[in-house]
Amino acid sequence: MKRHRFDPEILREYDIRGVTGVTLNAADAYAIGRSFASAVHRVGGSRIAVGYDGRLSSPALERALVEGIMASGATAVRIGLGPTPMLYYAEASGGDIDAGIQITGSHNPRDHNGFKFVLQGRPFYGADIQRLGTMAAAGDWDEGAGRAEERAVLDAYVARLLEGLAGVDPAGLSALRIGWDAGNGAAGPALERLAASLPGEHHLLFTQVDGHFPNHHPDPTIEANLADLKALVAREKLDFGVAFDGDADRIGAVDGSGRVIWGDQLIAIFAEDLLRRHPGATVVADVKASRTLFDAIARNGGHPVMGRSGHSLVKAKMRETGALLGGEMSGHVFFADDYYGFDDGLYAAVRLMAAVVRLGRTLADLREAMPETFSTPELRFPAPEARKFAAVEEVRARLAEAGAQVVDIDGVRVTTQDGWWLLRASNTQAVLTARAESDTGAGLERLIGEIDAQLALCGLSRG
Structure with a gap:
């Protein structure tokens, strides 16, 4: 054998x-x-x-x-x-x-x-x-x-996506004007069929599948990759735009004014919509998510749970807790109320349409109502595969010795008086990732400084 x-x-x-x-x-x-x-x-x-x-x-x-x-x-x-x-x-x-x-x-x-x-x-x-x-x-x-x-x-899949609009006001849906960017990824054929069946007005970018990715790389968590979508939304004066990664299990979004709606902000919108129909439901979000998300879930009557990053890990946590919604900062969103509980960027886009109509506000208005904080996006920087997990463990040990307030379910998430910061090793690339959030700009700079100081003690830097 x-x-x-x-x-x-x-x-x-x-x-x-x-x-x-x-x-x-x-x-x-x-x-x-x-x-x-x-x-x-x-x-x-x-x-x-x-x-x-x-x-x-x-x-x-x-x-x-x-x-x-x-x-x-x-x-x-x-x-x-x-x-x-x-x-x-x-x-x-x-x-x-x-x-x-x-x-x-x-x-x-x-x-x-x-x-x-x-x-x-x-x-x-x-x-x-x-x-x-x-x-x-x-x-x-x-x-x-x-x-x-x-x-x-494909046809049955698209028909199932459309069920995400069941019971939503048809007039509200028909009034929506949306931009879509498939990024030359695998979403293209499904998106073309979906948009042709959706109510409202739809403008599509880069639906031709092309593994060279000639227009931009399909990663909607990097703001530069959303430039074409932002331009489309501005040019056509659309309500909002959505984009997908190469295999369309993740979603990115921009509102009508061109602001990026980050993954945790999308989850907050989905959670508000969901909790109106399922009071008290559990919602799982990963360690990279803003504290304002966990606060918003609780404020809307839900039960927030923080879990590890990674699509399989969030799915497992949802099964463990019976959560009806889960998501990650990276744009993976999991619906288990009227869907199967797996991550689907196209279905998330359909549910975003439904949420905007059901909540009776534009995506820009929903974003405007969120608390303003000073935060970084997810920062990714190279670290040798054999070194990345060891470096995080060294940081965790130093923080434990210093008596810091740490959540270590996935890397280290450190809470301070004016915010929090996170350092973790990626499970998909030879990189470390970091994020920080504070109530003030000065606080954010201080938190970034803490990350850099810890990295320096490990012989690493963000570059």
């Missing part, structure tokens, strides 16, 4: 990611198919949905993955090119599907690619990912003669 060893750096906390042709290749994809199909078999499953994004390397990786799935005796249900949430939808809605794999590089550089997994409706992450590596190294694979079949799910 053949064995395979992965580059250990590609086995991440909640997915597999690597640089194509360097740390990730077709042989890896084949071995992933063998290991995952064997894992699915061992919990009684046999049918695995397979989708892929628009990266140049994705079709070849998909072919190798399917070969691996079949070699372990499972059936690969190929749904083709599309956003990651379409794969999640295929797994959640198809009664004969036991698991799913999406080939996607998400928001990472265009020469990266990877794999996201779901098994029997649950996130597949952490020890599950490591077990795939252990199985491959031992050649611990089931043997069989599986098969592949194709299934069209």
Whole structure:
């Protein structure tokens, strides 16, 4: 029986990611198919949905993955090119599907690619990912003669997205004028079908799938990538605009005046809308979110819960707490009230339309009503893969010795008299991330100084 060893750096906390042709290749994809199909078999499953994004390397990786799935005796249900949430939808809605794999590089550089997994409706992450590596190294694979079949799910997926507007005032929806930026990512075909069926007026950018990403990189958490959307909103005098990352499981937004509505601010809007219909509901947000979000959830009668960052980790926390809504600063939003609980940027955009109409205010007005603080966006800076987690642990130990008020569920989040700051290691890239928020500009500068001082003691800097 053949064995395979992965580059250990590609086995991440909640997915597999690597640089194509360097740390990730077709042989890896084949071995992933063998290991995952064997894992699915061992919990009684046999049918695995397979989708892929628009990266140049994705079709070849998909072919190798399917070969691996079949070699372990499972059936690969190929749904083709599309956003990651379409794969999640295929797994959640198809009664004969036991698991799913999406080939996607998400928001990472265009020469990266990877794999996201779901098994029997649950996130597949952490020890599950490591077990795939252990199985491959031992050649611990089931043997069989599986098969592949194709299934069209795009139209059904778009129809399900439209259900997010059920019961919303049709006149209010018809009055909306919205801009959309697919960023040449996998959202494009679904977005074109969705916009054609939505009430209101819709202006679309960059829906042609192109793995070169010729217009801008598809990462809506970086404000520079929203420049085209801002220009469209201003030129057409639109109510707001939305953008997606490369596989459309994340959303970014700008209001009618061109201000970015960051991920935690979007969650606050979704929470206000949700809590009017589900009083007392639990809402999960990650450690990078503003304290004003947790305050707003409580003020609107909800139960706020702080959790670790990472799409699989938020999903798991929502299952643990019974939350109806979850989200991350990075733009992953999870609806479990009238949807499946997975992260879907396109569905989040539909729900943003619904929220604006139900709350009876423009997106700009909703943003204007939020408390003003001084904060950084998420700051990302390089750190060696072998060093990043150790550096955070060194910071945590120093802070504990100093008696600081620290939440350490994911990195270190330090609360001070005038704000808070966070330092954590990314689970998807060789970077550290930081964020700070204060009531004053001077306070923000002081908090950033604390981060820099801690980094310097680790022999690192933000650059």
